[in-house]
Amino acid sequence: MGEQRIGHIDGIAPGAEFHRRKQVKQANLHRDTMRGISWIADVDGLDVADAIVLHGGYDDDNDDWTQVRYTGASPDKEKYKEAGIPKLLHSQSWTYQDNASLKRSYERKHPIRVIRGWKGDARYSPINCYRYDGLYEITAIRTAVSKWPAPDGTPIEICQIDLERLPSERQDPTSVEQKIADLLEQQEELEPLPQEELEVAEEEPEEEAEDAPPYGEKFPKTRTQRVQRLVRDAAVARNVKELHDGECQVCGLRLLGPDEKPYSEGAHIRPLAPPHSGPDVEPNVLCLCPNCHVRLDIGAIVIADDWSIVVRAGALGGNVLPKLKRLKKHKVHLDYIRHHRKHWLGESDPSQE
DNA sequence: GGGCCCGCAGGG
DNA sequence: CCCTGCGGGCCC
Numbered sequence: 001m002g003e004q005r006i007g008h009i010d011g012i013a014p015g016a017e018f019h020r021r022k023q024v025k026q027a028n029l030h031r032d033t034m035r036g037i038s039w040i041a042d043v044d045g046l047d048v049a050d051a052i053v054l055h056g057g058y059d060d061d062n063d064d065w066t067q068v069r070y071t072g073a074s075p076d077k078e079k080y081k082e083a084g085i086p087k088l089l090h091s092q093s094w095t096y097q098d099n100a101s102l103k104r105s106y107e108r109k110h111p112i113r114v115i116r117g118w119k120g121d122a123r124y125s126p127i128n129c130y131r132y133d134g135l136y137e138i139t140a141i142r143t144a145v146s147k148w149p150a151p152d153g154t155p156i157e158i159c160q161i162d163l164e165r166l167p168s169e170r171q172d173p174t175s176v177e178q179k180i181a182d183l184l185e186q187q188e189e190l191e192p193l194p195q196e197e198l199e200v201a202e203e204e205p206e207e208e209a210e211d212a213p214p215y216g217e218k219f220p221k222t223r224t225q226r227v228q229r230l231v232r233d234a235a236v237a238r239n240v241k242e243l244h245d246g247e248c249q250v251c252g253l254r255l256l257g258p259d260e261k262p263y264s265e266g267a268h269i270r271p272l273a274p275p276h277s278g279p280d281v282e283p284n285v286l287c288l289c290p291n292c293h294v295r296l297d298i299g300a301i302v303i304a305d306d307w308s309i310v311v312r313a314g315a316l317g318g319n320v321l322p323k324l325k326r327l328k329k330h331k332v333h334l335d336y337i338r339h340h341r342k343h344w345l346g347e348s349d350p351s352q353e
Numbered sequence: 354g355g356g357c358c359c360g361c362a363g364g365g
Numbered sequence: 366c367c368c369t370g371c372g373g374g375c376c377c
Contacts, residue, residue, distance in 0.1 A: 021372065022361090033362060036371035057371045076370060084355055086371075117371075357376080365368085 004028055004040045006050050006110050007135060014134030014171050015280060017126055017235040021053075021117075024130050029113055037073055038113075039101035048110050049101040052163075053130070055117030059085050060146050060158055063121040065165070065279050068114065068136060072159030073098035087148050091157035094143075099159040106138040112163060123333045124281050127239055131281075134171045136163040236280055237266025240330060244287035249325045250301065250309060251318065253289045267293045269336035276339070283333035291318065299344030303337045312344070 009028050018024045021033040030038040030051040038051040054063060058071035071092075078090045094103055105112060114133045118125050124133075144160040246262020247254045255263045267288040270278030278284050288296060295301045295318075302310045307324045326332060 025362090031363085032370075034370040034372055035363095053371060055371045061371090071371090073371080076368095081356090119371080355377095357374105359374095360372080361370105363369090365366100 004031060004050065006040070006042075006048065007113075009113075012132060014132055015235055016132045017239075018130045018132070021130065024053075024115055024132075027132075029115060029132055035073065035098065036070075037098035037102060039098065042104070042108070042110075046104060047097065047101040048108060049098075049105040049112055050110070051113035051115060052102075053115045053117055054120045055130075056085070056119035058146075058158070059087070059148055060144070060160065063116075063124055065124055067165075068163040070161040070163060072096070072102065072161065088146060088156045088158070089150055092159045094159055096159075102138065102159070102161050103141055106141050106161070109137065111135040111137050111166060114163065114165075122331060123283055123335055124279055125283070126236075127243070127282050127329060131235070133165075135166045137166060138162065139164045236282055237285055240266050240282055240285045240287050243327055243330045244325075247287065247325070248289035248292050249286050249321075250288055250292040250295070251320050252325065253291075255289050263290075264288060265290060265293045267296055269296070269332070270339045271297075276343070278336060278339070283331055284336045286324075286332065287330075292320075296340070299340075302341040302344050304341070305334060305337070307337075 005028070012027055012029065016027075018027060018029075021030070024030050025033055030053060031040065032038055036053050036055070036057060037049055038053075039047045039049045042048045052070060054061070054068065054070070060069070060071045062069040072094075073096060074086075074088055074090070074092050075096070079086045079088050081087065092099060094100055102112075112135065114136045115130050116124055116126060116133050117130045118128045138161055140162040142160050142162075143157050146156040146158045149155050241262075241264050244264070245254070246256075246264040248264065257263050264287050267286045268278055268280070269284050269286060270276050272278055272280055286296070292301070300311070300313045301320065302312060303324055304310055307326065308322055309320045309324060311320060324332070
């Protein structure tokens with residue numbers, strides 16, 4: 001189909017979501033529909049890895065968003081499943097094609113596209129789909145001993161790969177301007193966003209750069225960022241808002257516009273901006289009415305570990321539910337709730353007893 | 354959420 | 366052809 005390449009795929013910004021592996025492949029993000037590791041021939045014909053999928057995988061994996069520890073591949077016949085998670089019968093080898101390609105990407109300092117699937121770490125997984133999370137570089141490779149020995153007790157060596165997310169300024173796709181415009185059009189065709197939402201999406205990154213030049217002066221860069229934010233909001237926040245059908249998870253209000261469509265906002269529990277630097281992922285986003293969005297952002301409400309809503313200030317005349325409304329399909333992660341609570345209550349947290 | 358069982362879509 | 370794999374959707 002399309003052209004396979006190392007690095008960004010033109011027109012696909014980090015945050016873009018795809019329903020199934022087939023669509024990930026069709027977007028040229030990953031060559032395969034089942035393997036974790038994707039590889040292509042480099043200029044000299046030798047294979048290098050260009051993408052990986054984080055989708056549950058092995059027990060030795062670890063995901064901390066910016067830092068990822070990945071386990072190499074093994075032939076099927078050398079593994080078995082226990083509690084749904086693959087366990088190895090034999091040590092892995094750096095000569096196995098998938099692992100060798102990762103090693104070569106490390107040596108050549110090639111970036112790796114990271115795609116997270118719905119079976120991955122609950123803190124970062126999208127809802128029933130796959131998300132392109134941008135470029136990572138391999139910072140280290142090593143042969144490690146797996147936490148899980150073989151059934152007969154012999155230790156198993158694995159190919160371990162450490163990756164680190166490239167800084168955000170290197171995540172901007174240097175794509176053709178026209179393709180960005182096309183993507184923008186596609187997104188708006190799917191569901192036209194209200195003007196307010198566009199403005200909100202643009203305001204957030206500008207908070208840090210107070211004396212930023214006027215919009216027109218840095219047109220290409222700003223334009224790219226704008227598309228990225230659009231794609232992210234279009235995918236992550238929209239998923240959450242749709243699942244809740246616009247109903248506020250804190251007060252239960254379902255605000256309707258004149259068009260009979262519910263209006264709600266995707267609120268980040270752990271803010272995106274530094275120093276918080278929370279991830280823009282579904283488990284970190286709540287569907288809130290504008291009022292409760294502000295209440296969350298200014299710490300007028302915090303949420304306890306049992307999901308009960310603690311009103312701290314300024315709630316006269318405003319009702320809140322006893323507990324945060326949650327859905328089976330939208331799993332909010334406690335890590336973000338705790339981060340928010342700790343930020344507003346400090347170390348001495350009475351609700352954590 | 355785990356287990357099962359039937360897969361497709363490469364690539365040798 | 367045949368083999369393989371960080372699927373997928375169903376069941377409960």
